[in-house]
Amino acid sequence: MSQTTVDFVTRQLTMSEETLQAPPAPGYWRAVGQRLARDPVTITVTIILLLIVFISLGAPLVAGADPYAGSVMMRLKPIGTPGHWLGTDETGRDLWARLCYGGRLSLLAGILPVMISLVVGGFLGIVAGYVSGLPGTLIMRTMDVFYAFPSILLAIAICGLLGNGLSNSVIALALVFIPPMVRISETVTTQARQLDFVEAARASGTTTMQIIRHHVLANVLGSILVYATSLISVSIILSAGLSFLGLGVTPPQAEWGLMLNSLRQAIYVQPYVAALPGVMIFLTSMCFNLMSDGFRSAMDVRLNK
Amino acid sequence: MDVDPRDRGGPAQPLLLVEGLRKHFPVRGGLLNRQVATVQAVDDVAFSVRKGETLGIVGESGCGKSTTARLLMHLIKPDAGEVVFDGDPVGERHGITVNAMRRQMQMVFQDSYSSLNPRMTIAESIAYAPRMHGVSGKEALDRANELLTQVGLNPRQYARRYPHELSGGQRQRVNIARALALEPRLVILDEAVSALDKSVEAQVLNLLSELKERFNLTYLFISHDLNVVEYVSDRVLVMYLGRVVETGPVEAIYSRPRHPYTRALFASKPTLDPDRRTTEMPLTGDPPNPINPPSGCRFRTRCAFAQAICAELVPSLAAPLDGVDDTGTHRVACHLPHAQQVLHA
Numbered sequence: 001m002s003q004t005t006v007d008f009v010t011r012q013l014t015m016s017e018e019t020l021q022a023p024p025a026p027g028y029w030r031a032v033g034q035r036l037a038r039d040p041v042t043i044t045v046t047i048i049l050l051l052i053v054f055i056s057l058g059a060p061l062v063a064g065a066d067p068y069a070g071s072v073m074m075r076l077k078p079i080g081t082p083g084h085w086l087g088t089d090e091t092g093r094d095l096w097a098r099l100c101y102g103g104r105l106s107l108l109a110g111i112l113p114v115m116i117s118l119v120v121g122g123f124l125g126i127v128a129g130y131v132s133g134l135p136g137t138l139i140m141r142t143m144d145v146f147y148a149f150p151s152i153l154l155a156i157a158i159c160g161l162l163g164n165g166l167s168n169s170v171i172a173l174a175l176v177f178i179p180p181m182v183r184i185s186e187t188v189t190t191q192a193r194q195l196d197f198v199e200a201a202r203a204s205g206t207t208t209m210q211i212i213r214h215h216v217l218a219n220v221l222g223s224i225l226v227y228a229t230s231l232i233s234v235s236i237i238l239s240a241g242l243s244f245l246g247l248g249v250t251p252p253q254a255e256w257g258l259m260l261n262s263l264r265q266a267i268y269v270q271p272y273v274a275a276l277p278g279v280m281i282f283l284t285s286m287c288f289n290l291m292s293d294g295f296r297s298a299m300d301v302r303l304n305k
Numbered sequence: 306m307d308v309d310p311r312d313r314g315g316p317a318q319p320l321l322l323v324e325g326l327r328k329h330f331p332v333r334g335g336l337l338n339r340q341v342a343t344v345q346a347v348d349d350v351a352f353s354v355r356k357g358e359t360l361g362i363v364g365e366s367g368c369g370k371s372t373t374a375r376l377l378m379h380l381i382k383p384d385a386g387e388v389v390f391d392g393d394p395v396g397e398r399h400g401i402t403v404n405a406m407r408r409q410m411q412m413v414f415q416d417s418y419s420s421l422n423p424r425m426t427i428a429e430s431i432a433y434a435p436r437m438h439g440v441s442g443k444e445a446l447d448r449a450n451e452l453l454t455q456v457g458l459n460p461r462q463y464a465r466r467y468p469h470e471l472s473g474g475q476r477q478r479v480n481i482a483r484a485l486a487l488e489p490r491l492v493i494l495d496e497a498v499s500a501l502d503k504s505v506e507a508q509v510l511n512l513l514s515e516l517k518e519r520f521n522l523t524y525l526f527i528s529h530d531l532n533v534v535e536y537v538s539d540r541v542l543v544m545y546l547g548r549v550v551e552t553g554p555v556e557a558i559y560s561r562p563r564h565p566y567t568r569a570l571f572a573s574k575p576t577l578d579p580d581r582r583t584t585e586m587p588l589t590g591d592p593p594n595p596i597n598p599p600s601g602c603r604f605r606t607r608c609a610f611a612q613a614i615c616a617e618l619v620p621s622l623a624a625p626l627d628g629v630d631d632t633g634t635h636r637v638a639c640h641l642p643h644a645q646q647v648l649h650a
Contacts, residue, residue, distance in 0.1 A: 196420035203378045203412050204434035204487055205404040214433070218424045
């Protein structure tokens, strides 16, 4: 035995590594809450989003007027008209009522495709990442074909193929969002699969399903959830675009994109009224973006303090 | 020493016996992704680990040390070879399953950070494997706290922390605790202390020897650091390009290395002692490409003594040709008697 090594070891024994005393760490969710409380932007946009959700879901309570009852006498009234505080549209329907009811379809068309693509794309991506070889290649190359089209063009094509209506626009948008979801979850899964802690879990006899559930899924979900929240805004805009083109929701239903389309002709008469559905789309998508950013940094255990 | 109820063959039976272990990785390329070559990462490796001892495996990087460890754990499927754990062939009908072996054989990796899930607290990480084997959550966490104490971390301070909140040495202690959670009998330490700085390395080495006593463990200690291997090992295995070139008791190998490669390796070891200054010829060049290893003895392309026979015949592990072998367990894979003589300045 080398004498120098022994001397070295005994000398180092007197130095303790654990001289650094630290208080016990708080629980995970408490830490997330603390970090959120110090982030006024996230709190503000979350409150705005909750308000938008509230006026949409509670439309019959807050609208105060029938969104479908028009009046020839009351066409295109300006903001601040008694009885119609946000004015009226080109057939004299109360704009506030239509914005409230329109939020229902717009939010649904924004969130539902993202949720579908999250589940389907996440699943396919994890499979492709974990089962490399033929199944993985097959999935990824199929996604590459979808990638070849610009997203709006693809959505228009699918929607045109399926015919218009809300459910078809949801399906079309879900199909548009699946490829990027698959790609992200496949990348994260491939990375996670090579990490030592997955090897260590395998070495202690953990089954593949348990590894995916406990080690891969948490990492994949973290990344694709953030991506998904940012997609919600894209989805709202795309679905509004589809109804603007007459491919999504059909008149006389209230939906922000459709309202923007039909008010377009009144832009020289009542520019502020005509802009209101656009303002709602902008506000909602921006709030979703900022909120996803805020939650990502609050929930990341590695970005502590 | 207490008798372990899981001990089946008694102290004379090796805990781990490896025969003819081989792994050749295919290299794919070309137009149709065909196999164009093979990397002979591990070729015909055979050794045994006795109960309660520490077997050190040394060699340059790329010589197949880590691949051997992963093959033993069946993290990579071996192409050929037999692994016998305490008398039971692993993965064969009359033996034990791979999973049964993994419960008794655990591994500590080099990278202390990537071997812990960043989204789990360290207590959760330690408790994870027992929970997957059916231990209740509460019991597994209690046990994790106990293990944290055993590796020198106060559970009240550290149990609920995340890996990024610990230092490298503390994380490696957590990894050791995690490996011990399944109460293994053999622990493979794959460069487990190599990434730590020297003072922390010494502490972790001492911890390892304490734990070895306390839990009656057997270690397979893989390292490129010759001083550390000398300090911890009872026996040493020297690997070169996927093959075993020399094996024997640590004193015999370190005092009278026989294989020209082992001697060159030790000559490269820095020493602070002017009386023990390097007398051997230094090795030149890099190890040959394992895709096309030299025929016969794989070291012959860098060996100063190489002769015609070295290119023709693969040398098998045999007793030193000068007949000096106090313990009867020193084995060298070299054809030439004069190549095995230690040159004294």
